[in-house]
Amino acid sequence: MSLFRLTRAPETEPLIRGDGLYLRPAVSADFPAWAQLRAESRAFLKPWEPTWPDDDLTRAAFRRRLRRQVEDMTRDESFTFLIFDTATDALLGGLTIGGIRRGVAQTATLGYWMGGRYAGRGRMTRAVAAATRYGFSTLRLHRIEAACLPENVASMTLLERNGFQREGFARAFLKIDGAWRDHVLYALLEHEAPRGV
Secondary structure, three states: OHHHHHHOOHHHOOOEEEOOEEEEOOOHHHHHHHHHHHHHOHHHHHHHOOOOOOOOOOHHHHHHHHHHHHHHHHOOOOEEEEEEEOOOOOEEEEEEEEEEEOOOOOEEEEEEEEOHHHOOOOHHHHHHHHHHHHHHHOOOOOEEEEEEOOOOHHHHHHHHHOOOEEEEEEEEEEEEOOEEEEEEEEEEEHHHOOOOO
16 A cells, blocks of 8 residues: 555646636646646746746646655655636646644645736635645644735735634744745644634
8 A cells, every 4th residue: 555655647646626616736748837837937936936947937847846745745744735616727826735743733834826927816715725634634734834925915914804813923934935024923823713604
């Protein structure tokens, strides 16, 4: 059984269905759409993300991402998904339930990005709702955490719409766009998750 788990392809991983969208792990055939969406959204994403490596949008870097994705899922450490529109199968963005801590914590950290042309239409709110349901039901998490820059009002609103509670403020928490930045900390507990969002 463990040998099968180590060698299975990401295509066999679960599909998460949401309102008008679905999430699944990336596969090699996703590279052209992923690279195009990330490239055209670079200026939109730059203020909110770590500095991109010089080779970030290359096929070789994408292959490394896929290998890491399979390794992380196999070790139950992180689950990374691309987000697609149900009607058109267009790639919209990505989402990760990562940094999974088991034992007495049963906690993970949520991260997400949306292509610039798809932002501001409620799609990421619905993707986060689907992902948190998956995190609590399938991954059996007790708590899902998220952090965002204090000026990222859209992200804070998205989290709050999904029931996340503001829990604190972390100084110089993550290195974003080349600088250590303060973050607002949020969390959602399993029993607090909105039903049918």
